[in-house]
Amino acid sequence: MIQTICCIGAGYVGGPTMAVIADRCPQIQVTVVDLNQARIDAWNDPDLSQLPVYEPGLDAVVGRCRGRNLHFSTAVDAAIAAADMVFLSVNTPTKTKGIGAGQASDLRWIEASARQVAAAARGHTIVVEKSTLPVRTAAVIRTILEAAEGDTPSGRKSFDVLSNPEFLAEGTAIGDLEAPDRVLIGGEQPAAIEALAQIYGHWVPAERILRTNVWSSELSKLTANAFLAQRISSINSIAALCEATEADVREVARAIGADSRIGSKFLKAGPGFGGSCFQKDILNLVYLCRHYGLSEVAAYWESVVNLNAWQQHRISALLVQRLFGTVTSKRIAVLGFAFKADTNDTRETPAIRICGDLLEEGAQLAIYDPKVSAAQIAADLGTSEGWQMVDAPLAAAQGADAVLVLTEWQQFAQLDWRPLAAVMRQPAWLFDARAICDAVAARAAGLKVWRVGEG
Ligand code: NAD
Numbered sequence: 485m486i487q488t489i490c491c492i493g494a495g496y497v498g499g500p501t502m503a504v505i506a507d508r509c510p511q512i513q514v515t516v517v518d519l520n521q522a523r524i525d526a527w528n529d530p531d532l533s534q535l536p537v538y539e540p541g542l543d544a545v546v547g548r549c550r551g552r553n554l555h556f557s558t559a560v561d562a563a564i565a566a567a568d569m570v571f572l573s574v575n576t577p578t579k580t581k582g583i584g585a586g587q588a589s590d591l592r593w594i595e596a597s598a599r600q601v602a603a604a605a606r607g608h609t610i611v612v613e614k615s616t617l618p619v620r621t622a623a624v625i626r627t628i629l630e631a632a633e634g635d636t637p638s639g640r641k642s643f644d645v646l647s648n649p650e651f652l653a654e655g656t657a658i659g660d661l662e663a664p665d666r667v668l669i670g671g672e673q674p675a676a677i678e679a680l681a682q683i684y685g686h687w688v689p690a691e692r693i694l695r696t697n698v699w700s701s702e703l704s705k706l707t708a709n710a711f712l713a714q715r716i717s718s719i720n721s722i723a724a725l726c727e728a729t730e731a732d733v734r735e736v737a738r739a740i741g742a743d744s745r746i747g748s749k750f751l752k753a754g755p756g757f758g759g760s761c762f763q764k765d766i767l768n769l770v771y772l773c774r775h776y777g778l779s780e781v782a783a784y785w786e787s788v789v790n791l792n793a794w795q796q797h798r799i800s801a802l803l804v805q806r807l808f809g810t811v812t813s814k815r816i817a818v819l820g821f822a823f824k825a826d827t828n829d830t831r832e833t834p835a836i837r838i839c840g841d842l843l844e845e846g847a848q849l850a851i852y853d854p855k856v857s858a859a860q861i862a863a864d865l866g867t868s869e870g871w872q873m874v875d876a877p878l879a880a881a882q883g884a885d886a887v888l889v890l891t892e893w894q895q896f897a898q899l900d901w902r903p904l905a906a907v908m909r910q911p912a913w914l915f916d917a918r919a920i921c922d923a924v925a926a927r928a929a930g931l932k933v934w935r936v937g938e939g
């Protein structure tokens with residue numbers, strides 16, 4: 485029976501995942517550790533609106549458990565030493581230099597944390613891969629841990645390694661964790677697998693806890709993200725064709741989604757997928773396929789990422805074209821910068837590429853997002869020139885030639901277009917890259933309207 489858990493990495497996955505485990509398993513002590521002192525301080529902030537991750541419902545879960553059986557700390561070694569089970573939930577971004585740069589995952593943080601577990605653990609410890617990793621990473625982790633196994637002054641040290649990828653999506657993380665479609669556990673040692681299954685068994689129905697071998701588990705995570713991202717590139721490719729043919733991508737999506745073999749979810753055309761996972765994980769898959777000599781398979785999946793970038797450039801290009809071929813010195817109101825609604829995360833957000841293109845064309849951007857900070861946008865755009873942050877859609881629209889909606893925040897669906905249109909420079913446009921706004925009302929307010937996927 486697991487009594488003490490340590491999770492290394494207090495990010496978008498480690499924080500919410502451990503909060504839900506602590507909430508559902510009050511008898512287990514859970515400590516989430518991170519090297520980043522500021523992040524840990526934010527997790528410990530008495531004001532729950534200051535948690536470092538914005539997720540609807542997260543504040544309530546943390547509020548219930550923190551200080552009871554959920555702890556956030558930078559004392560990494562002590563938490564590992566006390567734990568029966570250690571989750572590795574560190575970042576695994578795409579490598580930016582060296583072998584595999586631009587495709588392979590950078591495993592330096594996973595290796596560093598595995599080494600730290602090897603050194604600091606006591607007794608028997610189950611090490612769980614929670615990060616998304618290339619297939620066969622568990623073999624690397626096991627090799628590092630095995631080197632530390634054996635008799636030590638504090639007793640015999642041994643390890644098991646499991647793969648337990650996380651399928652939560654940001655913005656819906658708490659619901660996804662509390663009622664997952666499935667939990668996946670890959671492993672070899674039945675006792676270790678059952679120890680982890682027992683934890684999830686406190687709230688996840690038994691038939692939703694899947695057990696596989698380690699490599700299938702690691703690969704299933706990459707494959708799930710590749711399939712999901714592929715659907716988005718597929719529908720975005722059809723959106724472009726709809727715009728050229730007077731078809732409407734929402735009607736097409738409804739028609740094909742009614743086929744139970746296709747299903748209706750994940751068929752929303754938009755500015756392309758963002759987020760920290762899809763691109764990174766597909767490129768990782770592409771890299772693995774090349775490594776195993778499967779160049780056609782690699783090219784197939786790579787095209788999903790290429791189409792995504794194309795969609796983003798297509799949107800910035802069509803905006804320039806509709807604004808008489810130039811946006812130099814024109815003010816454009818950008819509504820939404822986060823990669824999706826209900827998150828403050830901007831990693832790989834389509835806004836970066838689209839705003840980058842518009843800045844390159846000399847536009848003046850007025851950006852509004854309810855959860856993203858100006859400092860984050862400056863870091864993402866790599867400049868503080870050519871754009872400003874404003875605190876409301878109306879302020880963004882002031883004097884603008886166009887409003888460009890990039891994130892599907894619910895408040896944009898409810899915008900009253902008359903006051904916005906009244907302060908814009910005519911002729912004025914609404915470019916709705918999420919097809920979330922009330923296009924009829926915007927047209928009635930005098931705006932010209934482009935919606936993604938509408939012919
Ligand atoms: P993140 O960057 O938000 O958090 C990772 C944290 O790990 C950081 O705070 C970092 O300081 C910490 N860290 C790194 N090395 C450390 C070390 N040696 N010791 C202590 N702390 C260390 O990343 P994330 O979004 O939480 O993603 C984590 C993993 O989960 C990635 O592999 C990602 O692919 C995967 N994943 C993410 C999501 C998502 O929606 N974000 C969903 C499923 C899976």
Ligand code: UDX
Pocket residue numbers: 650651652653654655709712716749750751752753754755756757758759760761762823824825
């Ligand atoms: C994704 C996976 O869904 C999740 O299972 C995995 O654990 C992590 O990666 P996330 O990136 O947080 O989650 O959000 P998701 O809802 O998948 O959206 C990813 C991107 O696709 C967003 O930019 C979103 O706007 C876009 N998207 C999603 C669409 O453009 N259309 C859709 O129909 C769905």
